[in-house]
Amino acid sequence: MTEPEFDASDDPGVTDVESAVASTPLQRAAGQLQAALPPGWLVEIATIPTEPVGFPKAVLRVVMSTG
Structure with missing residues (x-):
């Protein structure tokens, strides 16, 4: 049995916008x-659990770039 390939852009967790396909x-x-x-800020797509059931929900997060 072969291991499935992992592509970071398919990860439902945090993804930066530049690597995400705008679909x-x-x-x-x-x-x-x-x-x-403005320059120095990034938008991330993150998933967070919702209460009380805990089903994930996608949200946009704006963060300051580190670097």
């Missing part, structure tokens, strides 16, 4: 937000 409404919104932000 979903959330990814398109992230791209538009990234274009409007």
